[in-house]
Amino acid sequence: MRCIAATCFRNNAIECLAKFIKREEVLGWRIYRLLYHGLMVMLSSMKRLEEMEQVVIEMEKFNYGYSKRTLYILYKTYSEQEEGYRHKFHRVLGLMCKHGYGVPS
Secondary structure (H helix, E strand, O other), X not given: OHHHHXXXXXXXXXXXXXXXXXXXXXXXXXXXXXXXHHHHHHHHHOOOHHHHHHHHHHHHHOOOOOOHHHHHHHHHXXXXXXXXXXXXXXXXXXXXXXXXXXXXX
């Protein structure tokens, strides 16, 4: 599974990884948080933020709460955006403090 994720990440094949995750969900395989994080990073690098937010919603659907890495990916993504995403940036900061992770420097 890690090999497939690494191959998709190296080739910048977002759709390949998204389809692989969907197939795993349908087949009932155990989905690792690593796959979701890789998809989030790929989507944020392409500035597809709405789709990245949908990945977070899917993670919550499968009982994957916010981890330190998930919040850090969101923090980095929203900190690089313009003023339109400031409210989401502050929400992520609040979640980081709530979970006790602190603000990365």
